[in-house]
Amino acid sequence: MKKVFIDGQEGTTGLQICQRLSERSDVEVLEIEPGLRKDEQARRKLINQADFLITCLPDDAARQAVAMIENGTTRVIDPSTAHRILPGWAYGLPELREGQRAEIARALRVAVPGCHATGFLLACYPLIAAGLVPKDYPMVVHSLTGYSGGGRKAIEAYQSATESMAARPYALELVHKHLPEMQSICDLVRAPIFEPVIVNLYKGMLVSVPLHRHLLAPQATPEAVHRALSEYYANENFVRIIPLGYAPEGGALDPTACNDTNRIDLFVFGNAERLLVIARLDNLGKGASGAAVQCLNLMLGIDEKTALRVD
Numbered sequence: 001m002k003k004v005f006i007d008g009q010e011g012t013t014g015l016q017i018c019q020r021l022s023e024r025s026d027v028e029v030l031e032i033e034p035g036l037r038k039d040e041q042a043r044r045k046l047i048n049q050a051d052f053l054i055t056c057l058p059d060d061a062a063r064q065a066v067a068m069i070e071n072g073t074t075r076v077i078d079p080s081t082a083h084r085i086l087p088g089w090a091y092g093l094p095e096l097r098e099g100q101r102a103e104i105a106r107a108l109r110v111a112v113p114g115c116h117a118t119g120f121l122l123a124c125y126p127l128i129a130a131g132l133v134p135k136d137y138p139m140v141v142h143s144l145t146g147y148s149g150g151g152r153k154a155i156e157a158y159q160s161a162t163e164s165m166a167a168r169p170y171a172l173e174l175v176h177k178h179l180p181e182m183q184s185i186c187d188l189v190r191a192p193i194f195e196p197v198i199v200n201l202y203k204g205m206l207v208s209v210p211l212h213r214h215l216l217a218p219q220a221t222p223e224a225v226h227r228a229l230s231e232y233y234a235n236e237n238f239v240r241i242i243p244l245g246y247a248p249e250g251g252a253l254d255p256t257a258c259n260d261t262n263r264i265d266l267f268v269f270g271n272a273e274r275l276l277v278i279a280r281l282d283n284l285g286k287g288a289s290g291a292a293v294q295c296l297n298l299m300l301g302i303d304e305k306t307a308l309r310v311d
Contacts, residue, residue: 005030005046008056016289020307044068079112084181092295105298114178115287116143119207119279126232132220139192146203149283167199204256205283211275222270262290262308
């Protein structure tokens with residue numbers, strides 16, 4: 001039985017990872033006494049006892065936790081932003097490209113992608129790799145997310161509000177922390193213009209990428225884009241390509257339809273002039289805790305679907 005220490009277990013992502021692991025017989029979750037959660041020596045002891053350290057922490061605290069490792073055996077899964085594009089860290093998105101699973105499986109250090117980045121990359125990486133979308137395309141990304149993605153303060157603000165809170169665009173300085181991985185993984189010439197919007201839902205996410213046909217490869221019709229995604233993800237457990245021409249009930253997509261699963265749905269809409277590619281996922285599932293557990297499963301050498309739902 002492998003030992004797992006979740007540093008930051010009391011946070012939103014940490015709680016969900018712990019819940020997913022709690023009924024498993026192949027791992028033991030090491031517990032820290034509540035009063036010692038910020039005690040450096042207590043944390044250091046558990047970190048070095050663990051086969052796997054999962055750092056559900058702010059960036060600086062995640063770096064500190066990794067620096068506490070005093071052996072060559074404790075493997076790290078980090079859902080923070082701290083290590084996502086650093087050398088020596090595997091990028092924890094198994095579906096990204098051929099060989100990604102093997103890289104994660106053998107890695108000592110794995111950085112879990114951001115939730116917005118997960119939607120953007122799974123929607124766009126295959127299209128860029130196929131040459132349908134050029135690397136110098138002026139990307140614009142709109143992302144609706146449930147307020148749980150904002151952490152404890154956002155959750156408390158929304159849940160304590162006496163009136164319904166409207167949708168709120170944020171990161172208006174246009175330097176959101178997910179941008180470096182979005183640009184780097186796709187090898188884009190420039191970072192996208194990225195507008196995340198927090199909405200009055202606990203969780204759920206829609207990541208939308210509008211594309212002008214005249215700036216794409218000539219063959220990049222809606223049919224070709226849909227076919228490229230369908231072929232790229234044909235054998236994936238957690239990626240579902242919605243049929244072209246899908247008409248959502250009521251004319252609008254439900255951002256919560258993947259909640260409580262590790263699934264991501266990809267949609268293609270378009271005409272002769274414009275396309276719209278949309279990714280739908282649970283920002284706390286495939287966008288955080290589910291992704292961490294999927295990476296853990298690969299690193300353990302077991303079925304990656306263990307303790308994760310597709311539907």
